[in-house]
Amino acid sequence: MKNLLILGAGTAGTMVANKLRSRLPRSEWKITIVDQDNVHHYQPGYLFIPFGVYKPSEIVKPRARFIPKGVELKLGVIDRVVPEENKVLLEGGVELPYDQLVIATGTTPRPDQTPGLLGPEWRHSIHEFYTYEGTQALAGTLKDWPGGRLVIHITEMPIKCPVAPLEFAFLADDFFKKKGIRDKVEIVYATPLDGAFTRPIAAKTLGGMLEGRGIKLEPDFSIERVDPEAKTIVSYDEREVPFDLLVTIPLNMGADYIARSGLGDDLNYVPVDKHTLQALAWPNIFALGDASDIPASKAGSTAHFAVDVFTENFARHARGEPMEKQFDGHANCFVESGDGRALLLDFNYDTEPLPGTFPFAHLGPLGLLREKRLNHWGKLMFRWVYWNMLLRGRRIPIRTEMSMTGKVRKTAEPSTAAVTSDR
Amino acid sequence: MPVTTLAGRDLHVDEEGFLTEYDEWDEELAKVLAANIGIDLTDAHMRVIHFLRDDYRATGQTPTLRRCTNAGGFATKELFDLFPKKPAKKMSYIAGLTKPVGCV
Numbered sequence: 212m213k214n215l216l217i218l219g220a221g222t223a224g225t226m227v228a229n230k231l232r233s234r235l236p237r238s239e240w241k242i243t244i245v246d247q248d249n250v251h252h253y254q255p256g257y258l259f260i261p262f263g264v265y266k267p268s269e270i271v272k273p274r275a276r277f278i279p280k281g282v283e284l285k286l287g288v289i290d291r292v293v294p295e296e297n298k299v300l301l302e303g304g305v306e307l308p309y310d311q312l313v314i315a316t317g318t319t320p321r322p323d324q325t326p327g328l329l330g331p332e333w334r335h336s337i338h339e340f341y342t343y344e345g346t347q348a349l350a351g352t353l354k355d356w357p358g359g360r361l362v363i364h365i366t367e368m369p370i371k372c373p374v375a376p377l378e379f380a381f382l383a384d385d386f387f388k389k390k391g392i393r394d395k396v397e398i399v400y401a402t403p404l405d406g407a408f409t410r411p412i413a414a415k416t417l418g419g420m421l422e423g424r425g426i427k428l429e430p431d432f433s434i435e436r437v438d439p440e441a442k443t444i445v446s447y448d449e450r451e452v453p454f455d456l457l458v459t460i461p462l463n464m465g466a467d468y469i470a471r472s473g474l475g476d477d478l479n480y481v482p483v484d485k486h487t488l489q490a491l492a493w494p495n496i497f498a499l500g501d502a503s504d505i506p507a508s509k510a511g512s513t514a515h516f517a518v519d520v521f522t523e524n525f526a527r528h529a530r531g532e533p534m535e536k537q538f539d540g541h542a543n544c545f546v547e548s549g550d551g552r553a554l555l556l557d558f559n560y561d562t563e564p565l566p567g568t569f570p571f572a573h574l575g576p577l578g579l580l581r582e583k584r585l586n587h588w589g590k591l592m593f594r595w596v597y598w599n600m601l602l603r604g605r606r607i608p609i610r611t612e613m614s615m616t617g618k619v620r621k622t623a624e625p626s627t628a629a630v631t632s633d634r
Numbered sequence: 635m636p637v638t639t640l641a642g643r644d645l646h647v648d649e650e651g652f653l654t655e656y657d658e659w660d661e662e663l664a665k666v667l668a669a670n671i672g673i674d675l676t677d678a679h680m681r682v683i684h685f686l687r688d689d690y691r692a693t694g695q696t697p698t699l700r701r702c703t704n705a706g707g708f709a710t711k712e713l714f715d716l717f718p719k720k721p722a723k724k725m726s727y728i729a730g731l732t733k734p735v736g737c738v
Contacts, residue, residue, distance in 0.1 A: 367700070405720070431719055433699075435711065447714035477700045506735045 213240050213529070216299060216309035218289060220246035220274045222254075222602070223500025223514040224315035228282045229604030230522040235529075242282045243307060245299070249274045249286060252343055253597055255511065255590075258375055258547070260346040261353050262386050267343065269594075277602045289316070292472040294493045311495050311529060314469070314481055318371050318501040318509055320345075320461040325366055327437030328461065336442065337457045340379065341371065349458065353386070358395030359455030364444060365402045366434055366462045368409070369478075371501055371509045374556070376400070376460050377407060377417055378547040384424045385549030401429040401444065401452055410563035413556060416580050420548060463509070465502055480504040485560065486537040488521050489528075497521060507540040507560060515601060516541040519611040541613040543569075545590035553586035555579050559613040567619040572608040576617060641666045652732050656690070659730030667728045675728070679716050682708055686729040696726045696734040 215231065217224045228244050235242070256270030278284045287301035292312065299307045320341045322328045328337060340346040363380050370376075380400050387393040400407070400421055406414035407421055407428060421428055435447045437459075443451040444459075465479030474481050474490070481498035482491045485505045490496040498504075499521060500514040507513050517538050524534035540560030545553045555577045556564040568576040577586055600607050638647050641663055646654045653659060653667075664683060668675045675683075685706040689697045699722045702708050717724035722734050 433710075433714070447711055448719055477698065477704050 212238075213310040214308055215240055215242045215311050215313070216307055217242070217244040217313040217315060218292075218299065219315035219317060219500070219502070220244050220251070220278065220284060221315060221317055221500065222511045223317075223502075223518055224313065225251070225274070225277050225602045226515065226518045226604055227313055227315065227499060227522065229277070229279050229602070230518065231525060232279045232281050233604070234522065234526060237281055243285055244278060244282055245285045245287060245289060245301070245307070246274060247286065247288050249284075251277060251602075253594055255372070255597070256594065257340050257343070257346040258378055258382070261340055261349040261379075262382050263350065263354075265594075267347055271343070272598065277598075279603075289466070289468045290471070291468050292474060292496075294472065294474065294496060297495070309495075311525075312493075312497070314474070314490075314496065314498040314502050315500045316466040316469070316502050318463045318465050318480070321464050322459075322461040324462040324464070325434055325437060325459075327439050328459065330437075330439040332439040332442075332457075336455065337437065337439065337459065339459055339461055341375075341460060341463075352456065356456060358387070358392045360397045360399065360453060361456045361458065362399045362401055362444065362452055362454035364400075364432075364434070364452075364457060364459040365404075366460060367403055369509055370460050370463045372544075373409065373508055373510075374544055374546045376402075377421075379458060380421065380426050381424065381549040382547055384426060398424075398426040399429055399452060399454075400426050401432040401434075403431065403433050405430050410558070412566070413564040413580060416554075416566075417546075420582075424549075469502070476504055485540065487524060487534050488517055488538060489534070505538075505540065508542040508544065510542055510544055511597070511601075512543040513541065515607075516543075516611045539612050541611065543609060545586055545593065547587065547590060548582045551587050552582040552584055553590050554582055555586045555589070557613060557618075562613060562615070562618075565618040565620055568617040570614075570616055579618065640670075648732065650733070652727055653730040654732060656730070659687070663730065664728050667730070671724055671727060673717065673724065673728065678712075679728070682706070682713065682716060682725060683729045686725055686731060690729075690731050696729075696731040698722065698734045 217227055224244055232242055251272050251274040253270040256265045259265045275284055290300040290302050292299050297309055320339055334348045338349040340349050363376055365376055387396045407418035408414040429452055433447050434444055436445050438445060443453045445451050465475055469475040469479045476482055481503050483489055483498050483503045488497050488499055499517055501509040520536045520538040523536045528534050542558055544556045547553045555569055557569055558564040564580055566580040569579050571577050636647055637644050645658050648654055665675050686697060703710050713721040726733055
């Protein structure tokens with residue numbers, strides 16, 4: 212009997228457990244999945260809590276409900292991986308041997324990494340919405356906030372769901388308008404990037420949307436510290452941005468046990484082959500979801516497409532044969548833009564988000580990089596898809612590989628905008 | 635790949651002008667590249683540039699700012715003083731390396 216050990220029962224780990232349990236013979240493979248608690252959070256829902264769209268109870272369920280029969284869910288805190296001995300140590304002395312290891316313990320916000328963040332103002336005038344506790348605390352503050360200067364701030368890339376801070380800015384603008392206090396609120400968007408997004412075409416569209424809403428962009432802002440008394444954030448090049456309410460995205464880092472195990476880079480992400488997700492240092496270790504260093508969005512959709520490729524490759528890999536499928540870095544993200552509309556971005560390692568249409572079975576084509584009501588409904592519907600289909604490893608009608616169908620790329624001559632298609 | 639001419643030599647660069655061939659770089663060229671972006675190279679600059687070059691040779695990747703701090707021992711503040719506003723981009727440009735991977 213061989214052991215497949217999965218660390219982390221979040222989005223990626225749970226999908227792997229479901230997809231591989233149905234593929235691997237039970238007489239040959241034992242599958243164990245480890246997490247520190249039994250609470251699964253629908254993390255895309257964190258964005259909506261501050262604005263009262265979702266209640267906290269709507270975005271949590273027990274992890275065990277999504278772990279299939281034939282997979283053991285083990286609760287415990289990971290102390291370290293010992294790759295030389297093919298085993299994982301849990302706190303309290305439990306040893307878990309493995310033949311193949313999947314690291315899917317994600318990334319977490321680390322407010323302690325920026326001086327001044329965790330002071331007396333934390334959770335009062337300084338907030339984050341990347342944790343269950345944080346997003347509820349922010350909801351409490353926003354409910355009675357009389358207005359002032361709201362600064363939305365990204366510490367350093369990469370972050371989980373790189374569009375979430377933009378969505379927060381758009382939703383905040385809408386929220387204050389509907390409350391009738393938009394004229395009392397100044398919104399500033401401070402980012403270490405040189406624009407609203409990492410890739411040029413989307414950066415232009417999204418930057419224009421910030422501008423159209425009167426949200427001031429503060430680009431190239433690399434934070435050194437927060438001054439909680441003066442209520443300013445201070446950059447390394449000594450720019451100061453004052454705030455009445457700071458909503459920051461703290462530095463994101465992989466789990467500390469990855470550093471203790473000697474498996475991570477400077478942010479505790481596991482260096483992997485970006486097409487197979489196999490750890491560069493160990494052929495029987497894979498890192499999926501947010502835990503790896505692949506140059507793609509840290510997002511559930513990326514995890515989903517990567518897991519599809521990994522699970523198709525796994526049986527051959529376990530037999531010692533070469534892996535055939537290649538992950539292309541595909542991400543597919545709805546971006547809420549307020550007032551019941553959203554954009555859709557669809558891109559991969561090589562192709563930046565482009566305008567056009569995205570074919571979608573049953574629902575009809577969705578507008579890419581354009582604000583549409585249908586995209587907003589797609590985003591809200593996704594919560595049901597997540598709990599009922601995605602986590603359980605059921606097929607959803609989106610191709611694993613990014614497709615050029617419907618995408619529009621402007622050519623050198625602007626007059627001949629070409630619509631490219633599959634082959 | 636586009637080719638450009640700097641300091642009397644033909645060089646391979648990407649769309650943004652970052653060198654793409656590790657071996658086409660030397661210290662003379664670094665001075666020209668630095669002057670292009672308004673930086674007068676000192677020994678303090680060169681210590682950072684040599685760290686970038688050595689780390690790239692060892693890892694195959696341009697180090698991020700965080701790695702320059704953790705592995706190179708340079709204070710982030712110092713890097714911002716030496717290469718104002720956009721240290722990661724400016725350092726790698728002068729060192730003749732591609733930009734560090736900017737993730738989405």
